[in-house]
Amino acid sequence: MSLAPVRGCVVLRPYGYGLWERLVAELDARFKATGHENAYFPLLIPESLLVREQQHVEGFAPEVAWVTQGGGEPLAERLAIRPTSEVTIMTMYAKWVQSYRDLPLLINQWANVVRWEKRTRPFLRTLEFLWQEGHTAHASATEAAEEVQRMLGVYADVAENVAAVPVYAGEKSESERFAGALHTFSIEALMPDGRALQAGTSHEFGQNFARAYGIEFSAEDQTLQHAWTTSWGMSWRMLGGMMMVHGDDRGLRIPPKLAPVEVVIVPIHKGESGEVRAAARELQQRLAGAGFRVRLDEREQSPGWKFNEWEMRGVPVRIELGARDLAAGAVTVVRRDRAFKEEGQKTTVPLEDTPLRLRALLDEIQRSLFAQAKAFLESHTIAARDRETFVRLLRERAGMIEIPWCELAACEAAVKEATSATTRNVRRPARGPTCVACGEPAKAQAYFAQSY
RNA sequence: CGGGAUGUAGCUCAGCUUGGUAGAGCGCUCGGUUUGGGUCCGAGAGGCCGCAGGUUCAAAUCCUGUCGUCCCGACCA
Numbered sequence: 165m166s167l168a169p170v171r172g173c174v175v176l177r178p179y180g181y182g183l184w185e186r187l188v189a190e191l192d193a194r195f196k197a198t199g200h201e202n203a204y205f206p207l208l209i210p211e212s213l214l215v216r217e218q219q220h221v222e223g224f225a226p227e228v229a230w231v232t233q234g235g236g237e238p239l240a241e242r243l244a245i246r247p248t249s250e251v252t253i254m255t256m257y258a259k260w261v262q263s264y265r266d267l268p269l270l271i272n273q274w275a276n277v278v279r280w281e282k283r284t285r286p287f288l289r290t291l292e293f294l295w296q297e298g299h300t301a302h303a304s305a306t307e308a309a310e311e312v313q314r315m316l317g318v319y320a321d322v323a324e325n326v327a328a329v330p331v332y333a334g335e336k337s338e339s340e341r342f343a344g345a346l347h348t349f350s351i352e353a354l355m356p357d358g359r360a361l362q363a364g365t366s367h368e369f370g371q372n373f374a375r376a377y378g379i380e381f382s383a384e385d386q387t388l389q390h391a392w393t394t395s396w397g398m399s400w401r402m403l404g405g406m407m408m409v410h411g412d413d414r415g416l417r418i419p420p421k422l423a424p425v426e427v428v429i430v431p432i433h434k435g436e437s438g439e440v441r442a443a444a445r446e447l448q449q450r451l452a453g454a455g456f457r458v459r460l461d462e463r464e465q466s467p468g469w470k471f472n473e474w475e476m477r478g479v480p481v482r483i484e485l486g487a488r489d490l491a492a493g494a495v496t497v498v499r500r501d502r503a504f505k506e507e508g509q510k511t512t513v514p515l516e517d518t519p520l521r522l523r524a525l526l527d528e529i530q531r532s533l534f535a536q537a538k539a540f541l542e543s544h545t546i547a548a549r550d551r552e553t554f555v556r557l558l559r560e561r562a563g564m565i566e567i568p569w570c571e572l573a574a575c576e577a578a579v580k581e582a583t584s585a586t587t588r589n590v591r592r593p594a595r596g597p598t599c600v601a602c603g604e605p606a607k608a609q610a611y612f613a614q615s616y
Numbered sequence: 617c618g619g620g621a622u623g624u625a626g627c628u629c630a631g632c633u634u635g636g637u638a639g640a641g642c643g644c645u646c647g648g649u650u651u652g653g654g655u656c657c658g659a660g661a662g663g664c665c666g667c668a669g670g671u672u673c674a675a676a677u678c679c680u681g682u683c684g685u686c687c688c689g690a691c692c693a
Contacts, residue, residue, distance in 0.1 A: 171685075223692095223693085224693085226691075226692075227692070227693085248693075277693095281692065281693090282617080282690085282691055283689090283690095283691080289692085342693070348693095362693075365693075397693085430652095432651070432652055433651075434650085434651060465654085466653090466655065467651060467652065467653075468652080468653040468654055469653085469654045469655090470653095471652095471653050471654080472653070472654050473654080486651095487652095488652070489652090496652080504653080505653095
């Protein structure tokens, strides 16, 4: 990744984009498996269309970028660059949906969006970012609610089992809710500095958008009804979270399932050793044939230089192949999830067994990275029992601070005033009778934290 | 939007106080050497000192303005 010649934007170079492609592949397969199809909608939104859903517009107004000229002339109507595509997609759904037989409508879009944030951070908050947004319409509230939970589950699965980032899934508070939604659910991860990162969201709109954009259908009982809609999104921010969670002082550590390169082969030879070179190429062929994402590094730099380079890039496994290995009919296998010279970092594997051993090793690395992150999350999730401790932990940015909570907006605002922390999400029921923050009756169990 | 920094080689930066021939490390190119944890030696290429104005015999350096970027805060899916 590099900074771009535009404020608050980044360029993904091939290796970084490779990470995104892996995330896309994993998400897309799950979307398809749950019955969704991909489609594409325009980047620009006419202002008149945008303003239909009141809360939605008000929520996004401050961060919308506008196009006011085209072809060298002022436009009769400003065009918004989409900050999200609800309004365009709902407008189209209104045309497509007439009968309950047209439902559910299950569509996903892979797209870029622009949100004019006052303050940006590379990867975690950029003006333009890549994401996917799923938009569905249903014939009943129950069905829509199920969809929202199903996709929240997909996000939690991808975060934990692909990116190896443990998360808490739950519902957003009223103040953190998506503009225009009835309920917003999120997955929240914890970064090493004690701040929480929202890594995916799933929204239940009820009939709000359907009313604003006219999505009506004839129901089975012959009544005319508005559809129940949902939307859900995950962005490349997930990758930023993954890098922060797993990175160490030698650079990135990428979980195998997300790694553009799972295995790098570094040949080690003096001068022109045709034998080593040929053996390395043969190994690469074999591993590629067995389905591994493998790269052979034949550049001129010294082996030591390459070791450092690939470690910084986070490749899970490195295979060193030199004359010594060749003579022994073996390769040296080095795993990135272990520290330099730590027990087990380097092992010797018979050349013949390499594919088999590699598969097992990659699985083990995937598990080990998740386990390390999980242990961190658990040790930094603290149940506060009294207000004083609660406030102190939040100020110290100690992690996810868990309390029985009243769900009152005023209480949340007061906590924010005192600590700058907010609720991340909540689960029901509460595990205590009264709110630790303010003493009112508790309604839910909430995670509070400083957030990105 | 408020506060603070900063802009000099591809990158990271020194030089500015006290005006006078444009610097270092890394990277890049070439030759040699080396290759199991960022080899070493030598030779080279590369800069409108963010931009505009001013002061001066003379400006990277002093003054004014302007633009960009970064950090802290307020705001924020």
